[in-house]
Amino acid sequence: MNDPHADAQHDGRDETATERADRNWEELMQELRVMQTGTQILTGFLLAVAFQPLFKDLSDQQRLLYIVLVLLAATATILALTPVGMHRVLFAQGRKAELVQAAHRIVKANMVVIAALTVGITVLIIDFTFNHVFAFIAGGAGLVVILLLWLGLPLLLRRDR
Template structure:
């Protein structure tokens, strides 16, 4: 569903409310994944083998912890903004800003995910395998998150779910 689509009879305020609710659902999913990755990363430093990491692995680990913290802050920022501004009737502006924050957070979470896989494979197997897996991870993320949306738009001729007959919905 295209959350930006205008539904018949829907006011700008109603559309902002609908879009806000959809963003909050997306943030719930993102936050759960981020919490799991962050918890894993925080636990790594307290494992006996942590002292055995080489400088590159330790640098990657620190980078991943910082990215995971960034992802957490990005996911919480729309909630914080809403809390500070909700009495000021700024929902349209909040939706616009939250949309940008969610898109930025997708990039950060993608980087954390690829980096965690690379770190694990580097420690468990070897560096060349980790590099190949990281490169493949980046390609998969780009294909799914950047390449797939335009492909879906082209296949549907640009029509949104609301504009298509019910029989043609997936």
């Protein structure tokens, strides 16, 4: 299997494969802590919206988007917790390297879900407060910013290395 942290294997650290897997696992857990905090805030916001007096003023399309966003928030929460559940099952079996690889993939998938959730919330709020045109412009701009910062910048930094 390809190690998602292959560059870390050749970074001059004097560590065993087990030590590297442990370090990579701890780094992934820290990333998941950050993800989970942001996701919890977004989920809390979404859940509170349904109990606001103006919720009844949402159009059918806005309500559909709202439901999709709630499902995305739930998916992001589940994805963020999956590596922890996997760890509970596999930690004593000496399979940390496999666990790190699977968690790495899950974190990447969760980034996609969180990006969609963030853009979707922006679209919903701006659509409700202004109009469809501004909402789609803001959503498109948000998507571009996310792609530039989450993909473009790391690729640029990797190329400069």
